[in-house]
């Protein structure tokens with residue numbers, strides 16, 4: 001049975017940033033069967049009609065870098081650079097139990113969906129399949145995996161490789177065919193992993209046909225560490241080891257030089273840009289314009305609630321623009337349309353999922369967000385795109401549709417008992 005969302009101002013996204021005022025979207029079997037001006041299509045017998053009353057519809061936002069398992073200790077360590085901050089939080093994060101990890105992941109998935117995020121690439125340390133398990137229950141898309149560490153370089157905590165490989169294989173089997181779950185194999189970083197581990201993880205990813213994910217070139221100190229150890233900068237190091245390749249997902253890439261950008265472009269790698277996290281941890285401002293100009297797809301990421309502290313891609317879009325303009329003193333350095341591209345279809349490219357998600361067009365998955373955006377002068381394409389990036393936030397999200405299914409509407413999730421989950425969280429952490 002088809003469902004028609006009509007009387008909508010559709011921002012369909014894509015490179016053309018197509019808008020359809022007074023539009024309608026027809027959904028059939030989880031996909032967009034038809035989209036266009038509402039007046040140009042006659043209602044058909046038997047279809048369910050949803051009148052959106054002029055609200056805005058945009059593609060579901062895509063979070064290309066997250067750590068759902070790190071949602072419990074938000075605000076427990078807000079100062080310091082990357083290394084100082086990580087050290088301040090280690091007493092909390094290193095004592096987490098599996099139940100903490102699970103409930104933390106629930107918090108993250110609920111926050112993301114309620115904020116209009118329909119797909120996320122989540123990097124665990126332990127429990128590589130956990131995010132996909134929760135996301136699928138909620139009805140959200142995920143690209144899940146764990147980032148392997150070398151115990152001799154990251155001694156706090158137990159080793160997570162090859163256990164991450166086994167967890168990933170188990171999750172792939174458990175959620176095969178659900179249409180929402182994809183996976184990667186990853187390594188934490190060039191400074192927390194030996195060259196041998198990086199190569200081993202990449203090889204395992206290739207064997208399973210999965211993308212390889214890693215944090216890279218996040219801070220200046222990381223560059224110094226990798227230079228001292230290996231005589232190469234982080235991207236040079238990854239390139240020399242042969243772990244950069246088509247579809248690799250690199251978080252951060254703040255400290256990359258032009259020749260390293262060329263390496264990323266040549267490899268076909270994508271970048272997850274985390275502007276709020278990079279700012280909070282005093283890491284720096286990634287050269288987004290140069291990366292994109294070289295043909296490297298750039299998506300946006302929230303990173304964890306420890307380094308952000310919210311999972312809000314509206315904010316990432318806005319901050320991405322502000323930081324590029326602040327760093328360059330060029331008011332045209334990045335525009336709202338660039339931010340929208342990174343938050344939607346370019347993010348989908350980074351995750352290798354752009355054949356199905358990231359834009360609204362017939363044949364693609366019906367993943368979209370309904371926003372209650374009003375403008376004193378009325379909605380036009382320019383005002384809608386500007387408002388989404390500079391004025392809107394989670395408070396404007398009225399409904400989230402993923403694979404044609406409404407998973408969140410008017411503050412309530414539809415696929416699970418949110419009161420039960422919230423009660424579980426309150427009980428466990430003694431907040432009754």
Ligand SMILES: [Zn+2]
Pocket residue numbers: 065066067123215251303304
């Ligand atoms: Zn991260």
